[in-house]
Amino acid sequence: MAVKNLPIVPSGDPGALVEAANYATWRIFRPVITESAKVNPIVTLYCPDGAITVDESGAEVNYKLCKGCGICAKESEGIQMVPEYTGPKGVF
Amino acid sequence: MTIDFKNLPKQELFGQGNVGCKGCGAAIAGRQAMKVLGERTIITIPASCMATLGGNNTKTTWKTPFYHTLFECAPAISSGVRAALEIQGIKDVNVVSWGGDAGSADIGFQSLTGAAERQEHIIHVLYDNEMYMNTGGQTGSQTPLYAITSNGALGKKVHKKNMLAIMEAHGIDYVASANIAYPEDLMNKFKKAASKKGFSYIHILAPCHRGWGIKPEETIEVARKAVECGMWELFEVDEGKRTRTYEPSFIPVADYLKAQGRFKNLTAEQTAELQKSVNKYYGKGE
Numbered sequence: 001m002a003v004k005n006l007p008i009v010p011s012g013d014p015g016a017l018v019e020a021a022n023y024a025t026w027r028i029f030r031p032v033i034t035e036s037a038k039v040n041p042i043v044t045l046y047c048p049d050g051a052i053t054v055d056e057s058g059a060e061v062n063y064k065l066c067k068g069c070g071i072c073a074k075e076s077e078g079i080q081m082v083p084e085y086t087g088p089k090g091v092f
Numbered sequence: 093m094t095i096d097f098k099n100l101p102k103q104e105l106f107g108q109g110n111v112g113c114k115g116c117g118a119a120i121a122g123r124q125a126m127k128v129l130g131e132r133t134i135i136t137i138p139a140s141c142m143a144t145l146g147g148n149n150t151k152t153t154w155k156t157p158f159y160h161t162l163f164e165c166a167p168a169i170s171s172g173v174r175a176a177l178e179i180q181g182i183k184d185v186n187v188v189s190w191g192g193d194a195g196s197a198d199i200g201f202q203s204l205t206g207a208a209e210r211q212e213h214i215i216h217v218l219y220d221n222e223m224y225m226n227t228g229g230q231t232g233s234q235t236p237l238y239a240i241t242s243n244g245a246l247g248k249k250v251h252k253k254n255m256l257a258i259m260e261a262h263g264i265d266y267v268a269s270a271n272i273a274y275p276e277d278l279m280n281k282f283k284k285a286a287s288k289k290g291f292s293y294i295h296i297l298a299p300c301h302r303g304w305g306i307k308p309e310e311t312i313e314v315a316r317k318a319v320e321c322g323m324w325e326l327f328e329v330d331e332g333k334r335t336r337t338y339e340p341s342f343i344p345v346a347d348y349l350k351a352q353g354r355f356k357n358l359t360a361e362q363t364a365e366l367q368k369s370v371n372k373y374y375g376k377g378e
């Protein structure tokens with residue numbers, strides 16, 4: 001087949017992974033904003049997943065993108081890591 | 093640090109939904125760089141974690157064109173991309189090859205040195221996790237002295253190859269070292285590199301918690317310690333002029349090394365020897 005007759009393979013929408021992502025199951029701990037005013041905006045550049053935003057209205061975590069690495073809580077005040085699972089322990 | 097967060101682009105061109113590990117240093121480097129490089133950027137990536145975590149098939153995290161090259165040839169492909177843009181008269185695009193330490197300093201070295209010698213109008217980034225992480229953390233030329241890796245249980249016996257000096261010796265427009273714990277410094281360096289008409293090389297230290305034996309949340313902290321103890325110098329060589337861009341506070345090197353599992357077998361003599369060579373380098377006596 002001549003090259004010009006080859007089918008065009010559909011490629012994904014750029015950034016399609018962003019909509020599809022759900023990293024809830026990756027997390028053991030989740031970051032919770034305890035004091036929005038104290039959150040250092042530098043964490044928006046430290047988060048590997050672009051999951052935290054800080055603007056005039058305060059800090060916010062997107063829990064579909066967040067993997068619970070804990071970098072934001074370590075690098076800034078006003079964020080705390082809390083366990084995702086708080087049910088009974090030692091069942092198995 | 094003074095970053096103008098208000099005017100920082102809100103757009104996330106890379107990073108959201110990436111399939112890397114939690115706390116991935118390479119992803120942090122990519123996000124900080126893309127804030128500066130912007131939409132008009134074409135990326136080529138050789139085999140590495142960065143190639144994997146960008147996604148595959150129809151699902152990608154990149155919102156700019158990116159091309160997954162063979163291991164040996166990302167800078168060569170970038171050279172071709174630049175030539176194609178030039179012939180079409182397109183002038184406002186950054187062409188960036190983004191390789192790991194193997195894809196830049198070892199297996200990808202011949203195409204990197206070739207592109208640098210030709211003074212191609214591209215930026216090459218080496219994001220350095222000091223191991224071959226995508227295949228399980230083997231030793232490479234960028235692995236530091238004494239570090240334990242998956243195929244080197246006794247620790248590396250020889251020094252890390254000085255890639256920054258090698259690239260400087262090419263007489264290219266711009267050479268810089270950077271670190272993910274210092275985003276302002278990193279982003280300034282990308283701004284400068286993007287303004288050059290010739291070849292730029294940026295070498296970013298980006299810890300990998302799996303390979304370095306640290307906790308995911310310590311990625312930034314350990315990266316910062318590397319700079320503060322003096323083992324990772326932040327500097328640039330702008331058209332031949334060398335400037336140190338950050339003065340470290342000189343914490344003991346032991347603070348940096350002891351924080352990592354890969355240096356768990358380090359003896360007191362070895363630590364003292366490393367401290368001595370750092371002191372000597374910065375002209376602080378023996």
Ligand SMILES: Cc1ncc(C[n+]2csc(CCOP(=O)(O)OP(=O)(O)O)c2C)c(N)n1
Pocket residue numbers: 118139140141142163164191192193194195196221223224225226227232
């Ligand atoms: C020619 C060739 N040899 C070997 C491989 C297997 N391989 C894929 S990624 C990789 C290691 C990459 O290491 P590095 O460049 O340091 O990036 P990292 O994964 O550490 O981010 C290897 C050996 C390959 N894809 N192609």
Ligand code: SF4
Pocket residue numbers: 031046047048049050051052061065066067068069070071072073115
């Ligand atoms: S825990 Fe990690 S992934 Fe989640 S918001 Fe904080 S830095 Fe980002």
